[in-house]
Amino acid sequence: MTSQAAPLTTGPVKVVGTGLLGTSIALGLRTAGVAVQLSDASPSALALARDLGAGEPEGPDSAEPALVVVATPPDVAGDVVLDALRRHPDAVVTDVASVKAVIAAEVTAAADGAQRARYVGSHPMAGRERSGAAAADADLFAGRPWVIAADDAAAPATTAAVRAVALDLGALPVTLAPQEHDDAVAVVSHVPQLAASLVAARLVDAPEGALSLAGQGLRDVTRIAASDPRLWAAILVGNAGPVAAELRLLREDLDGLITGLESAAAEGPLAPGSVGALSRVMTAGNTGVDRIPGKHGGAPRRYATVQVLVPDEPGELGRLFGEVGHIGVNIEDLTLEHSAGARVGIAHLAVVPSSAATLEHELTNRGWRVVAE
Incomplete structure (x- = not known):
């Protein structure tokens, strides 16, 4: 039998927020042999994460954490990060919210230089449609990118501590500036979420006969539309500028499609410009799909x-x-x-x-x- 490699992460690690990401991080660290403390404003959520084996609730006799992971919704993450920096003056603090620039700005505005040196935002690019501790998985991050959104204020040791967590959980650390991260996730995560929700919303009043014809294509397109609306509202308003910019570009493509289809409806299927408008979008879609990285984040590959x-x-x-x-x-x-x-x-x-x-x-x-x- 081979022995498990020693973890890179120095514990104890305190995880604040025992939803899907927080509990998955805690489970993964416990599996790696790292001591984990749990904290959550909801006693029932905290109890469920404990019962799943994610760690022990923080108490008055708990040891001071070496690292605090804030896994709360983005609209409150900044305040929770600042509280952790003040309560734990020797701990590295990170958050795993889906937006980074707005939280980094909150920390910069309210923290002193020493506190800012102990903070770096991060974001594991992993998730599920289901939320909460019941959906957590210790292997959720295996093979997935984990963005470390470092700025000039973060000490090298701070960045190294968060990188160690990512590696212990099987993730692939990637370093981006906070705004660079937010621009990227607007394209690859936030607009796809809205697109799926927009398509799924068209089904609300669809006839039952039409729904009975639904195939795998519809399920693929709408799968992530089952995500938590409250959480996603907080994410999207936190990244409003980049998301709005991408939606404007998407609207231009939609306007071109509508014009082509209306022309075909009025003048016949071979109306000037109608076929070309559709072909351009479909061809661009083929090219875009080909650029999506393949298995385990590697280079795109055809199977x-x-x-x-x-x-x-x-x-x-x-x-x-x-x-x-x-x-x-x-x-x-x-x-x-x-x-x-x-x-x-x-x-x-x-x-x-x-x-x-x-x-x-x-x-x-x-x-x-x-x-x-």
Whole structure:
């Protein structure tokens, strides 16, 4: 048996806020062997995180933390960071909110030089549609970028302490300035969230007959629309400028599409400019998708997809995975398309192109029905 490597993080670590991110951080650090103290304004949320094994609630006899992680919503994170800097004069303090510039400005305005040297904002680029400690996972950050939003005031030891946490949780540390971070997440996180919510909102008054036709495409587009509205409202107003700028660009694209479609509706499908307007947006979308980094944040990579019908019976999906493993093919990504009440689902297995033909052949020989793309 191999022994677990010693953690890079020096404890105790105090986690303030026991929602999804805070509890996941605490669980991961506990797994790595780091002592964790928990704090939350909600006694029931605190008790749940404790019962999940995330740590022990902070008490009057608790040791002084070496590091404080503020995992509260962004609209209160600045105040909580400042309180932690004052209460724990020897601790490094970070927050993991989804916006960075506004919190950094609050700290700069209210903290002295020594306190500012002990603070650096950070943001693990990981999450789920579900919120709260019940959705927490010690492996939530594995292979995901963890932004360290350092400015000139943060001491090198402060940045190093937060980097150690990211590494202990299996994340990939990335250093960006606070505003650089906010501009980036407006593009890759905040506007996609709004786009998903806008599409899902069109379903509120949709006829039941239309909803019965919904397929995997609609589920993919609207998946993150199930996120917590209150949390996202706080995130979006905290990054209002960059998000508004991106939405204006999106509106220009939408206006072009609407003009093209209205022209086609009025003058026929081959009306001048209509096909070109649609083609430009679709082509740009293809190019954008190709730029999304691949597995584990690596370089973009094209995979072949093998589609397999999976009976809606207990154990069948597990049997498929087992047989793919016996064949010796690694599944790089997986999506499962299944409608309620359907007798079968379709597993879309993404594999390296050189393995696709072998996998299709071997699965067919083992009795699986492979669907041609």
